[in-house]
Amino acid sequence: MYDVYFRYVVPAGEEKGDGMATDRSAPLWERLERPAPAPRQTLSPQRIAMAAVAVADAEGLEAITMRRLATELGVAPMAPYRYVSGKDDLLELMVDHVYAGMRLPGGLGWRESLHALAVGTRELMLEHRWLAQLPPQTKLALTPSRMAVAEQSLTALDGLGLDPDTMMGIFRSVDAYVQGAMSYDSAVDAFMSEQSLSSGDELRTELAPLIAWHMRTGHYPTYQHYLRTAARKDDRQWQFDLGLNCLLDGIAARLNI
Amino acid sequence: MYDVYFRYVVPAGEEKGDGMATDRSAPLWERLERPAPAPRQTLSPQRIAMAAVAVADAEGLEAITMRRLATELGVAPMAPYRYVSGKDDLLELMVDHVYAGMRLPGGLGWRESLHALAVGTRELMLEHRWLAQLPPQTKLALTPSRMAVAEQSLTALDGLGLDPDTMMGIFRSVDAYVQGAMSYDSAVDAFMSEQSLSSGDELRTELAPLIAWHMRTGHYPTYQHYLRTAARKDDRQWQFDLGLNCLLDGIAARLNI
DNA sequence: TTCCTTTTGTGTACGCTGTATCGATCGGAT
DNA sequence: ATCCGATCGATACAGCGTACACAAAAGGAA
Numbered sequence: 001m002y003d004v005y006f007r008y009v010v011p012a013g014e015e016k017g018d019g020m021a022t023d024r025s026a027p028l029w030e031r032l033e034r035p036a037p038a039p040r041q042t043l044s045p046q047r048i049a050m051a052a053v054a055v056a057d058a059e060g061l062e063a064i065t066m067r068r069l070a071t072e073l074g075v076a077p078m079a080p081y082r083y084v085s086g087k088d089d090l091l092e093l094m095v096d097h098v099y100a101g102m103r104l105p106g107g108l109g110w111r112e113s114l115h116a117l118a119v120g121t122r123e124l125m126l127e128h129r130w131l132a133q134l135p136p137q138t139k140l141a142l143t144p145s146r147m148a149v150a151e152q153s154l155t156a157l158d159g160l161g162l163d164p165d166t167m168m169g170i171f172r173s174v175d176a177y178v179q180g181a182m183s184y185d186s187a188v189d190a191f192m193s194e195q196s197l198s199s200g201d202e203l204r205t206e207l208a209p210l211i212a213w214h215m216r217t218g219h220y221p222t223y224q225h226y227l228r229t230a231a232r233k234d235d236r237q238w239q240f241d242l243g244l245n246c247l248l249d250g251i252a253a254r255l256n257i
Numbered sequence: 258m259y260d261v262y263f264r265y266v267v268p269a270g271e272e273k274g275d276g277m278a279t280d281r282s283a284p285l286w287e288r289l290e291r292p293a294p295a296p297r298q299t300l301s302p303q304r305i306a307m308a309a310v311a312v313a314d315a316e317g318l319e320a321i322t323m324r325r326l327a328t329e330l331g332v333a334p335m336a337p338y339r340y341v342s343g344k345d346d347l348l349e350l351m352v353d354h355v356y357a358g359m360r361l362p363g364g365l366g367w368r369e370s371l372h373a374l375a376v377g378t379r380e381l382m383l384e385h386r387w388l389a390q391l392p393p394q395t396k397l398a399l400t401p402s403r404m405a406v407a408e409q410s411l412t413a414l415d416g417l418g419l420d421p422d423t424m425m426g427i428f429r430s431v432d433a434y435v436q437g438a439m440s441y442d443s444a445v446d447a448f449m450s451e452q453s454l455s456s457g458d459e460l461r462t463e464l465a466p467l468i469a470w471h472m473r474t475g476h477y478p479t480y481q482h483y484l485r486t487a488a489r490k491d492d493r494q495w496q497f498d499l500g501l502n503c504l505l506d507g508i509a510a511r512l513n514i
Numbered sequence: 515t516t517c518c519t520t521t522t523g524t525g526t527a528c529g530c531t532g533t534a535t536c537g538a539t540c541g542g543a544t
Numbered sequence: 545a546t547c548c549g550a551t552c553g554a555t556a557c558a559g560c561g562t563a564c565a566c567a568a569a570a571g572g573a574a
Contacts, residue, residue: 136444154479173500180437187393222411232422243430250507
């Protein structure tokens, strides 16, 4: 597990400003640049991020509590506040921590790169299903790892004769599709584990009364036909790929690339 | 403002079971089928939904509190619990209430229908920006209004020689794109109104220190080029349409329809 | 009218959350 | 030896969702 926060070069022109580590008004990433000169500390942004990610992976996002985190770290409830300004900061730290694990292959064509972006993000979200359940403000988080992903994707679209707006638009479209699709899947997963359901069949049994009530109204014949005859209801990979391939096809066609 | 909850026909075979209205174990929509025989009541699911939607529209989703809702209705904090089993139920009620306002034109081709689905959902989310910020469990909510939207979309894809899995896969892909794209836009909106920013320029000024810090690392040349030369950074409509049209193009091409 | 039952809204309280504030403690330069 | 800033601990507070028991009000039967 390599060091996430120190691999970013300190930009030139930054003074060594004393007390920088506790200047809570500066952006999170700027503060982390000089995490702390103290040698004794038991806490660190990395330790905090790892502990939080471990808890969220094991018990879901709703288990992430400042108190729980502190307990996990063997520390007083308010201790982590020395490193993160609040829960939002903590979530941002977690996001950056897991996105750092994403490795996009370089040297591929634009389509392969975008495909890898989508599949890689999906895999990250399958491994950490809380990633697709983050609160809105965290979805914007401009963390170093996410910037790196964006940069790689934009680079893959460079040199094709596209204007910057279109390049960013395509990147964001693919990302929007992935986020939307995984947000749905992830919500289903959360519901299933919360109700201790371990298969699509068990899920449908659980939902049967509700579905049956809807169907008895007779308002949804096409939906009902789907329910009765569909064969891939549990094949999420297939569903994800269907939409992704359509989107990539469309990008290729519409932009002549 | 027409009645949202009584337009669904009572399915045959439902007993008039006494106390049905307070049987909290039945699905929300089944309970609402017999909302209450009493004439005196000051509360009703409709009044609750309308009050909650009004608050969320005006002050955002985080203003939605059981206590705040009760205050708004001029009632004790626990009173709404007679009609909704908890906050999740309340959110579901709100979702159904606003989705009931969506009108999809019929009699169009599949592409126009899916386009209308996407644009209509987008407009709903622009009018009620909390819609794109709902917690995960509410994203699944199988409410009557949302079932109706799904049914219409599936119907538009019927008769084209597609198997049910593909029909549902396409519907879900378009929906995923819309949810993902609007979830991002909505988060930006929330951030802007929370910081009292009223234009893209003000937003960029606010984020300038963070962005500048990232850029000074020199790791994001393509991103930087985008920042400096892009001309449509604030044209969300264009961005949304770009991805949507690509997706629809791809669907048409890949499925030969 | 009177009584009884069922429905509907009230009052109070509990455990949990995020986090502000202040005091104790420790490490290392002076 | 002294000081000082960086850490961490203890306490406290307002606000949240909601469980629970009770009061008020309406409808039906007598």
